[in-house]
Amino acid sequence: MLYQADGSGEIDHSFPSDNKLNNHFDVIIIGSGPAGYTASIYTSRAKLKTLIITGSLPGGQLMTTSEVENYPGFPNGIFGPELMINMKQQSERFGTVMITDEVKKVNFNVRPFEIYTESLMYTAESVLISTGATPRKLGIEPEQAFAGRGISYCATCDGPFFKDQQIVVVGGGDTALEEASFLTKFGKSVKIIHRRDYLRASKILQERAFENPKIEFVWNSSVVDIKGDKKISSIIVKDNKNGEEKKINVGGLFVAIGHEPNTSIFKGQIDMDDKGYVIVNNYTQTNVEGVFASGDVHDHRYRQAITAAGFGCMAALDIEKWLAEKKS
Secondary structure, eight states: OOEEEOTTOOEEOOSOHHHHHHTEEEEEEEOOHHHHHHHHHHHHHTTOOEEEEOOSSTTGGGGGOOEEOSSTTOTTOEEHHHHHHHHHHHHHHTTOEEEOOOOOEEEOSSSSEEEEOSSEEEEEEEEEEOOOEEEOOOOOGGGTTTBTTTEESOHHHHGGGGTTSEEEEEOOSHHHHHHHHHHTTTOSEEEEEOSSSSOOSOHHHHHHHHHOTTEEEEOSEEEEEEEESSSEEEEEEEETTTOOEEEEEOSEEEEOSOEEESOGGGTTTSOBOTTSOBOOBTTTBOSSTTEEEOSTTTOOSOOOHHHHHHHHHHHHHHHHHHHHHHHO
């Protein structure tokens, strides 16, 4: 079904019935990236009428990533945007319909489900949520300019690019300490910059970090500026107690201050944990029958392109089975 919403949110029911039929889908996938694209390849090959609403950045986080070395099948690596474009084209080859738009509202309390964009409403027999999660940023002006040029939000993705370099990790939780320990395999040294004088990480991770000779802590401090030409070369760190600033030479800056799942539009519609991640049961099923989730939107442990793609495959197979059982 297709409707148009005016600025007040009221629904205009004036569209003819043939348009309504053309905009009803077996599967609507909200969000793209490895999870959404992989799922669409499977559902479209299964002859399910599939729509992807990509969001404002089709392809997700990998569109802002430079070289990807750990995705199987590319022995010489592949640029993130190229990998996503390949997935998109593969999905379209099997008939997936794609629109570059933002979902503003969903209604999972009716059947078929209703998905609203800025001006249109689509309906679906099943929905897959693959909106991902966004890394929390430092929030300083040069950060965007150096993304992919020395700044990373994923040590397991980018650590090998920083061999024998001085590395800085920002954060004080489990993720920050895990990433710092991992990065000692590659970096000459690893400094952990934390805004407080104590860590939130688990005791065992703290002990490992304190015992690692390659890890040094910079307490009560925040990164306030980033310097460099084509690539990051140094950062300016401010002491939060006395206001003094100092320069630290650095080859790689890893920001590990958490992620924000992109789930605000689903509040009150499906179950989420206290951090906003979608809760799944039986692998990919949410608490609403017919609504599924895949990728970083529920996976806050692995957060890899390959695991997101794997979850996308799982969700697609679950959707196919669920729809078949519903029709029988």
